[in-house]
Amino acid sequence: MLIHMLPLVLAMGGQAAPPSAPPRVTQVTPATPQAQAREVKPQGRAPRKLYDDAADAKAKIADALKAAVADDIRVLINWGANDDENCTKFQQSLRGMPMNETQQQVSLKLSNEYRQVFVDVGHLDKNQDVAASYQASLAAGALPHFTILDKTGKVLDQKSARDLAADNDPAKYDTEKVLALLVKNQVPPTDSAPLFAAALKQAKAENKDVFLWFSAPW
Numbered sequence: 001m002l003i004h005m006l007p008l009v010l011a012m013g014g015q016a017a018p019p020s021a022p023p024r025v026t027q028v029t030p031a032t033p034q035a036q037a038r039e040v041k042p043q044g045r046a047p048r049k050l051y052d053d054a055a056d057a058k059a060k061i062a063d064a065l066k067a068a069v070a071d072d073i074r075v076l077i078n079w080g081a082n083d084d085e086n087c088t089k090f091q092q093s094l095r096g097m098p099m100n101e102t103q104q105q106v107s108l109k110l111s112n113e114y115r116q117v118f119v120d121v122g123h124l125d126k127n128q129d130v131a132a133s134y135q136a137s138l139a140a141g142a143l144p145h146f147t148i149l150d151k152t153g154k155v156l157d158q159k160s161a162r163d164l165a166a167d168n169d170p171a172k173y174d175t176e177k178v179l180a181l182l183v184k185n186q187v188p189p190t191d192s193a194p195l196f197a198a199a200l201k202q203a204k205a206e207n208k209d210v211f212l213w214f215s216a217p218w
Helices: 033-038 057-071 085-094 101-112 128-133 175-185 192-206
Strands: 074-080 114-120 145-149 155-160 169-173
Touching: 057 074, 057 114, 057 128, 057 145, 085 101, 085 169, 085 175, 101 114, 101 175, 145 175, 155 175, 169 175
Parallel strands: 074 114
Antiparallel strands: 074 145, 145 155
16 A cells, blocks of 8 residues: 655745743832831621621511421521620530531431521510510520520420539530430331331232332431
């Protein structure tokens, strides 16, 4: 087989570019301590307020109850204030890093079994009528206060920060007590055995299959 090789020709038009000029070097004078002091550092975002002081507490609780009906879970009302030191300490006790096993279980219970509502009570001068409607007795030094509701709005339990304080240190919170509170009041699991037996019986009578649906509130 004969292969023809064609010549490759590269044509470059125009004149060759002159050599580039060497880069200019600009001398930078270090800033003096006074100039550095005048530098403005970018401000980070302000921390998010846990308790919305402009929110409608009744509307927030109503929305939480609707979600509780849809997901068959509980509502946990957290009465507190952004400038209350105990409220801040309580949140810190739940989110220590790294989180221990109890803190992880508390976090799972709060996200899977409860719809949380944070209600701002200021210096015990805000939303007192809403708290009274749920039999929540709020006291200075005992915030945050917790009210647990079922999906119908019925009060199931009340606990103050004092109830959840560590036995050996009232300034700290016992996450084991918090977990016990959440486990005690969560929706009990449904016994699926009778439901499954009834479905099998109906399927056999109607010559049909049984479709199993496994799900969870979250």
